[in-house]
Amino acid sequence: MRSDRVGAACAATRAENPAGCESGQLEPAGLILSSVTPDGAGLVKGMMQLLTIMAAIFFQASGPASLLGNPLVMMVVVMAIFYVMLILPQQRQRKKMQAMIAALKSGDKVVTNSGIYGTINGIDGDTVILKIADQVKIRIARSAIAQVEASEDAK
DSSP states (O other): OHHHHHHHHHHHHTTTOHHHHHHTOOOHHHHHHHHOOTTSHHHHHHHHHHHHHHHHHHTSSOSHHHHHHSHHHHHHHHHHHHIIIIIHHHHHHHHHHHHHHHTOOTTOEEEETTOOEEEEEEEETTEEEEEEETTEEEEEEGGGEEEEOOOTTTO
């Protein structure tokens, strides 16, 4: 049975290296084919060899340059940069905006996302009644308020 596998491996590599088959030398693929047994023990041995080769490639370079040359480490570094530069500031801004919307009260002067200036006349759940002129009131969503203007007392 082993000779059949060796023969098949030899036939597969004959086009690339005709002298290798006659001399008994096999390509690495031929070694893997010849080591597989029906119970799968050869497959485990082949996987261990592959794992050893991959570990040797991974740990081949030495020094600090090899650590940053690893694609997995570089991906983690890029993800950390994205987190610090993009996600954290956005979370801080969202928390600040939620605190501002939660602290709204009647009499606050606000600016909406659409640029309408007005004074809060009343709060009704998720909506705000905004007075924008004498006898003109509109109902808008709380989330449509962009900023609260500083009162003249604070200036």
